[in-house]
Amino acid sequence: MRYRQEIDIVECENVYPPMEDTFLLLGVLEIHPDESVLEMGPGTGLITCHLAASAKSVIAADVNPMAVECTEANLRRNELSGDVRESDLFQNISEQFDLIVFNPPYCPGTEDDNLALAWAGGPDGTEVVDRFLNRAPEHLLPNGRIILLLSTEMNQIALETILRPFQRIELGRQQLFFEEIWVEELRPLEP
Ligand SMILES: C[S@@+](CC[C@H](N)C(=O)[O-])C[C@H]1O[C@@H](n2cnc3c(N)ncnc32)[C@H](O)[C@@H]1O
Numbered sequence: 001m002r003y004r005q006e007i008d009i010v011e012c013e014n015v016y017p018p019m020e021d022t023f024l025l026l027g028v029l030e031i032h033p034d035e036s037v038l039e040m041g042p043g044t045g046l047i048t049c050h051l052a053a054s055a056k057s058v059i060a061a062d063v064n065p066m067a068v069e070c071t072e073a074n075l076r077r078n079e080l081s082g083d084v085r086e087s088d089l090f091q092n093i094s095e096q097f098d099l100i101v102f103n104p105p106y107c108p109g110t111e112d113d114n115l116a117l118a119w120a121g122g123p124d125g126t127e128v129v130d131r132f133l134n135r136a137p138e139h140l141l142p143n144g145r146i147i148l149l150l151s152t153e154m155n156q157i158a159l160e161t162i163l164r165p166f167q168r169i170e171l172g173r174q175q176l177f178f179e180e181i182w183v184e185e186l187r188p189l190e191p
Contacts, residue, residue: 007049007078012070016043016118020174021181025103025149028171028183031055035098038139040089040132043118045071047101052080059095061087064114089128090135098141103149104128124155130162137165137188146186147171152179165189 011017026047031037031054042048042060048071051058060082062068071084085092105128109120121128129148136146146166150159166186173182 007046007053009044009046009049009074010070010077011044012066012073014114015064015067015070016115018044018046020176021103021149021151022046024172024174024181025101025147025183026050029101029147031099036095036141037099037101038093038095038097040100040102041067041104041118042071042084043067043103045074045084047103048082048084049074049078049080051101052082053078055099058082059093059097060084061089061093063088064117066114067118089132090139093139096139096141096144098144099147100136100139100144101147102129102132104132106149106151107153108155121154124158125151126154126158126162129154129159133162133166133186140188144187147183148186149181149183151181 035055036057037051037055039048039051039060041062048060060071065086068084068086075082087093105119105121106125107119107121108125111120167189169185171183171185
């Protein structure tokens with residue numbers, strides 16, 4: 001799926017606005033019309049809106065209630081439908097999906113106000129990704145895949161350990177001022 005110019009979103013207070021990482025992820029997403037998709041951490045819902053326009057069904061789950069409202073408002077604004085839930089990772093998700101997408105909080109930090117939840121990934125930046133990848137495989141349908149944004153801001157030794165149970169394909173990479181970000185497609189090595 002490529003970026004659809006016709007999708008129009010508004011940004012919301014205390015919700016992560018679309019940034020370079022959002023656009024890198026969006027640019028590499030290939031969505032099949034018969035796929036069920038979960039976006040973890042939709043923020044404003046820009047990616048969720050693109051998923052809702054192209055996939056069979058979309059659920060979005062964010063721990064920040066303001067991001068939930070913002071994503072719902074942006075789906076309505078674009079006359080798209082999706083199921084948006086307040087959820088700490090898979091807490092309120094029981095379904096399985098063909099595709100799970102996550103642009104996670106990955107910077108080292110432990111702040112926990114609503115906006116900091118968008119970037120603070122624990123002391124070495126890997127805490128949320130670690131918790132996410134521990135649970136994600138049980139929410140994948142057979143042949144399901146995960147698309148995950150990663151960064152050199154994360155502790156790379158911890159990250160390599162966390163990613164060991166997955167088959168990995170790099171889909172895209174971008175050098176930013178302070179860091180490099182990239183997107184990987186992950187499939188569990190043991191279904
Ligand atoms: C880097 S932002 C990405 C937002 C949006 N997907 C984008 O690409 O612009 C990370 C998002 O994950 C959400 N998030 C952080 N921790 C979470 C958790 N434990 N469960 C669900 N969502 C979480 C944040 O609230 C934020 O909306």
